[in-house]
Structures are given as structure tokens and as C-alpha cells.
Amino acid sequence: MNRIRTTAALGLVLSASLVTGCSGGAAPDAEAGGGETAKATGSASAAPKRPVYQGKPVPGLAAQPAWSLTDDESRHCAGRASGQDMSQSDVCTVGDAVILTGHRDGPSGTSIFTARLLDAESGKLRKKFDFPLPEESRGSASSPAAALAQVGEWRDGSPALLIRNREDTPASGLKKASTRTVLTMYAPSGEKLGSSSFDGDTHMSTPVRHGYLVDTSGFGAKFIPIGDGETLPTEVSDVDLKDAVGSGLGYASQKDISYQPYAWWLTAVDIRTGAKAWNTKDLAPPAAIAKLITPDKATSARLMPFQGDKALLEWSSYGDSEAVMTLIDVKSGRRLAEGPGIDTNGAIGDDGLAVSPDGKTAVVQYGKGAVAWNTETGKELWRQAADEVTIMPNALPGNGVLYAYLDGAGAALDARDKKLLFSGIEDMPQFTANGYAVVRSAEGLFVFATQPV
Template sequence: MNKYTVMATGLLLSLGLVTGCSSSDAEKPTAAQSKGGSSATPGASAAPKGPVYSGPAIPGLAAKPAWSLPTADAIDLGDTLLFVKDAQGAYAKGGGSNDDPVDGTVGTLHAAGEPEPATLEFRDVKTGEVRKTLKVTTTRVAATTWHNGVPAVAVYTAATTESDGLSAEKTTTTVTVYGADGKELGKAQREGDKFHLREGYVIEQDGELSLKLTPVEGGAARKVTCTGRWGSCSYDPRTGEIDGGQAHAPLIIGTHAFHIENVSGYDNKREQLVMTDLATGKKAWSTADVTPPTGVELDDDGMRTTGAVRVLDVRDGRVLTSWGAGALTPDTWVTATYDLATGKQIGGSTTYAYADDPADTVSTEGTSVFSPDRTLAAAETEKGTAVWQPADGKEVWAQKDDEKALTPLRFSPNGVLYGIRVEELGEDVFLAVDGRTKKVLAKSLPEENVPLFTKQSGYGYISTHKGFFLFPAV
């Protein structure tokens, strides 16, 4: 099974994580180093001279990489890529964590059963030069976000107090968050290890109906609650979503959080997604206050026949939603954009019967893959891929019955869509097509040559068995 396929496993909480940076962990600083074993000089090393790329041309990327390293994976921090070296100087390879993002990016980059020394390398995306290093002792280094979605890295440190024969063994976990410049943003400590981190908040389950959000840098905690006869609240770190039943939305997005009302199953109310200000709890928007788009089935009382509803994105004063079409059509969803201030729908709507694997614990129904600038979205429908425009709901193109179905993976900044086609014998074939025209640009790419893209620069990178390669976009 390829690394882009979501495994059909239940949510498993991360193992006891460990890390931290202290003066005791660092090597003795030199004149070119700051306290704590970190390099204080930007461009502390020249651009790396790694392996030569000899793979196939990758549509959307330059023919030659800007720089390369030995085999490695990285965490995208915007204009910086974060690498981890172990005590022997080998670069870490990510993957394998049950909490890793479903979009194929690295979640956990470094993991170990016991605390061990490691070096964090913050490299300039465009040149590969080392901007800063930090020496830490850790069992896990993972990608996270700071407030307003700013990329960051989390370093975990766990300390266990053994039982004295009567008392229970006790574990305390400390997490330290660093920005793209290697500076500490905040630190938090919790008993045990059953918590998550996103947008600068520690996210903990608080009973069956609530989640507790506590700022990493300190401050009052905020509760997010799901209400209703069948009420339950959970958080999925792979998607960053809150899950209350048939309703899903980003738990934290910018300065707002979502909660769910009327988790009612077969009750006469429908589930609603409510966006509130994180600081005050004041309501900013709700699906209850807008008119569902055309294509959503209503009963004689004007109520939706299904409580299935999603928020896919919030940006630039607009909210992108996806609504279950009806109680008898669970795979069909209607996607529409609304103005947050007025509640009015912007443009038309898009209706698709989505493809979904019943064994998949991450529901793909009603969701899409978005281009970095959010001008295009690609949906996996029953017929294959369809591309549409989130701004106005207009379809750009869709596969037909007589075509081989493509599952979309991601867009490049310049509109190349990468995807998977499954052959009859179960073999995965990776393709690249023009997102606007459907023209096939590469009909058979090796899986390891399907690139990821940095969020800020748009550069593409791949990690193969021959090395890590960073390419400019074209």
C-alpha cells in the first residue's frame, strides 16, 4: 500500500513523546554559536552538494534540482525546511505514525523508543543553506502549526517516574514549539501523553462531549462542546477536524473554532456547524443561519433530510461548505461558498457522487483536493476525478464513464494535478495532468517522484531511495 493511501485503522494516540532543548543537551558553544547549541549565523554552511538527480522529468518542476541531500524527509516550515539528524549523523525519514496528515506530508519526522540526542537543521528552501541548528534530546519531532496556521515544529520530551511498589507509574510530557527561524514560540507540560497540538493550542479530550483547548504559551483554556441526544466530540489529528457525528469542520482555523450542535441521529433536528471567536466564544457564523444550496433535499417542513454537513475551508471572508444531498443518497454532496458577513451564497454549487471506501476511517465523502491558491479543487467522484472552482462552483472538467478513473492527490502551484490510477490487478499508476485542460503530462511516474510542495515558495521536493531533491517550480 502506498504512502498516499489512508490506512484503515482506528485513531491511535501517539506513544509517549519526548524532546526538549536545554543547555545540558547542547555541545559547548563556539564563537559562531549561540547558547543552547544552536547556530546563530544565517547561512552557517554553504549550499549542500548532494546526489545528482537521474530520475524522470516531473511536470510542473524544473529539470534539475536546486539542491539535494542524502536520503531524508523534511517538515515544511514555509521558507525553511526542517531536517533531523540522529547521533550518528544520518537524516531521519518520516512516516509510519497513525497521526500523520492524510495529504501525504510529513507529520512525525523523528521517533524513538527512548530519549536520544538529535540535531534539528533549519535549511533555506531555495538554497539549502543551514540557517540554524538546535541540539535536543527527544523521542519525537513532529510538524505542527502556530497561531493562524503558521508552520512550526514540535519537540516532545517525556519523563517517567517509576512506581515505588504502591504508587502508579507516572509520565510527564513536555512539548516545545519552534518557529521557522528556530526560535522558541512556547512550551507546555502535561501529565501523560494523550494530547494533540495544533494552531498553538494543546488539544485534550474533556469527557465525551467536549474538547479542551489550552494556549501553549499560557492563558485561559477554552472548551469546545458538541450537543444533542447523540452528542459526542472527538478530534482527528490527521485532518485537524472536529467530529461530532455527521458533521465535520476544522477544529481551529485562524482566530476561530468550530463546535457542533444537535448531534441527534434520527431526531427531528439537524446537525449544525457553528464557528465562534476563540477568545470570546461569540458566534461568528453557523450553518443554521444560511440557506442550503440547490440540490440539498428538504422535507415538508423545509428541513434537510440529512444532518451530514462539512466546512472545508474558511478564508478571505468566505466559508466553503459541503452538504449531504439527502437521506437516501449518502454518497452525494453539494458544495457551495458563503459570505461570512452576510450569510449569502456566492456563485453556484457543485454536486458530485463521491467515491468512498467504507473501510476508510478518514471519510473522503464531500471533500476535495485544493490548489495552493484555492482557485481549483479536484474531487474523487464515482466516475473518477472532477475539477471545479470553489469560488463560483463552476465545473472545469470531469472524467467520463469510458475513461480510467483517477484519484486526485495534490496540485502544484502552477496547476498540475497529480493522481493515482488503480489498474485491474491492483497496481497503482501515478499520473500528472493539466488541472485546467485534463491534458496528460506524465502517464507513469514512480511513486517516490510525485512531489510535495512548500507552502510559501512553491518549490517542489521529493524523497527517493537515492536522495532528497528540491526543485524550483516552472
């Protein structure tokens, strides 16, 4: 029987219009970071000194950063709006912007949460957030920043920043003390998309998916909109939601196990209505899998995210490790392209996926090695050899480079033929939607323009 594995869809939906070579650092008066550091008092020489990048040049990135910030200015980034672990602050980009978070001392022993949304090209400040931290969060090094500023998607699937603010009102006269949670989502431009407030602090840790709070405190789930809109109830369980695919609230997959014949069919369910959209029992499997079907044994399938309303559907014969990747329309199950065969045996725990900005190239690692293929024609571009170290794809930003981990070590490979371009990347870049790469190191944060290789 196929194993259930969690797909980590990495490096998705980046802009194809990459910015080419940018040499030299930002000008001293560029105010990278929005002038959040100490301001000059007497002359331009009092401006904070920008850190110098100490790392080796990375293929696909300009030789010099477009702008940079010191470690003190950029110590924390943001969390993930849909994640369950609220302590991770490892997301530094949202659309065409850079997001940085932290906290500072406030009046009378209070602590102030801070977040800055910066233009990726120039480092200019787009929007700044400041508000008191909840008392129980004070003194934590990373948890407040990750929990209060998170990167997610708006209802149309576009990237968005979620800000969670708990407002405490002390008791006064006959009035009891009260707490209110305010959740607001912003576009990368800083434009406000929607905001909602709730009594208490229940939703300070509730996952948010595509502009909706995913409330699973009762039976099934409720989707509570941030901003205008109606709450949507559903019968789909929380277990199924973690691997939901497609834009908006999308589709969840449910196992449909049969013992006569042995099969592990898959039912796709519309999360908004709970209605069945399609079942792999009714779909024709790839020819290589169809020939393995017997009266006693049918197919197995696994659904994984891709881009927009396209998804990856992995087909196999029940109990076999031989599988075939396909690209489908997630609303109907209709096959768009048949990709390469893979061997799912010997998987290393996490799956990997990197997709080019135009969606035409994918590098997948769902078994015994990475495979690159053209998602329009299904043509295999290259395959990891049995005697090569494990290639775990991380990002495919469209500059001709695949950024990946080779047995856990960061590296850059030629996306066309997997030729090794550079190994030993200590800090894997994070890419923006307009062709910039954010690199964090002990010296600070550096933003490079990407360039073709």
C-alpha cells in the same frame, strides 16, 4: 443516508509566487543542509558528494534539483502535530522551509535527537535542534523523529514547527528524579513563537491544534496554549474536533438528526465558546437540492475544510446520493459560491481535496470521481468521466499541474482540462510556500524549483 467520510485536505495554502526554472545542482560550496555532513579537512574535494537524481523529469518541476542531500542526511522528516498516529514522519515541508529529523549516538550509550530546519531555496541551515532521546524511544527507526518534531499551525493559521522535548532529571541527594515536558513552537524562519513546560510526560503525545494543546483527558476538552495565554475550556467533544474547520480553534460540526421530516441537519459550533454559530436547517439549500425536498424528507449536509475561514458545505436530500458542493463563510454559514453537483454514491474510502494557492480553484473527490471548479464563480472546469480511472487529487501548487493518484499511482495532469501529462511518479512531491518541491527517493532528498506548464 449519507455516509460519514473523513476529508483529507491536501495540498492547501501554497504561495502563488512560484519560482521559475532552476537548472543545474547547487554549487559545491552552497553547504546544502547546513553542513551537517562530514566537513572537508584538506581541500574542497573532501566535501560530501551530492546525490544525482535518477528519476524521470516531472511536469511542473525544473529539470535539475536546486539542491539535494544523501539518504543518510535526510532519512526522516516530521510528523503532524494534530495527528493521533505519532509514528509517521512523512511531512518534509513547513511554510518556506524543509524539515529533516533523525537521531545519532551520543555519549555513554545515549541517543541524541536531531532536527534541521533548512531554507527551501538554498538548503542553508536556519535552525538546528539536538537533545537526548527519552530512553524508551531509543532504538526506534522512525517513531522518535515523528513524535518530537511535528508540523502544525500557529494561532493565526500560519505554518509552524512543534518541538517536543522531555527533560529527565536524575535523583540527587534527597531530591527525587523528575520529568518535565517542554513544548516549543517555531516559525519556518526559525523564530521562536512560544514555549510551555509541564510536569511529567503527559503531553508528549497530546495533539496540538493552532498553537493549543487539545487535552481531552477529562469531560469535553481543554485548550492549553503553548506560550502566553489562558487555558480555554469547551463542551465540544473530541469526536467533533477531528473535523474542525476554520482558522484559530475554528468550528466543529454536530449532527442534528430529525425523523419528522427525515433530515440530517448540521450545527456549526464555535470551539472556543461551545456556542451554536449556525444550523443548516436555517439556511437555504441549492436549488437542485431544494426541489428534492418533500414533507417527509428534508436535507442532509456535510462540512469540510477549505482555506482560512472558508469551508466546503456539501448539500443533499436526505437519503439521496445526488449532492451539490458549496463554498461558505464558516463563521456565518453564508454561501460564497455554489459549485458543481456530485454523486456521493460509490466513494472509495478516503476523500480528496486540492486547492490552488490563491484559493480560486479546487479539485474535489467526494464520490464517483474528481471534479474541478472555480470557487469564485462556481463554474465547473472539468469532471472525471465514468470510464476513467479514479483521480485522487493530491496537490495543486499553481504551476498549471494537478498532482494526483490514478488508482493509487502517482501522476501529473493538466489542471485546466485533466489531460494526462505524466504517469508513474514514484515519489509524490511536497510543496513549500515559496514554490519549491521536495522529492524523496532511495538516492536521497531533492529540492526542485517549480515552473509553469
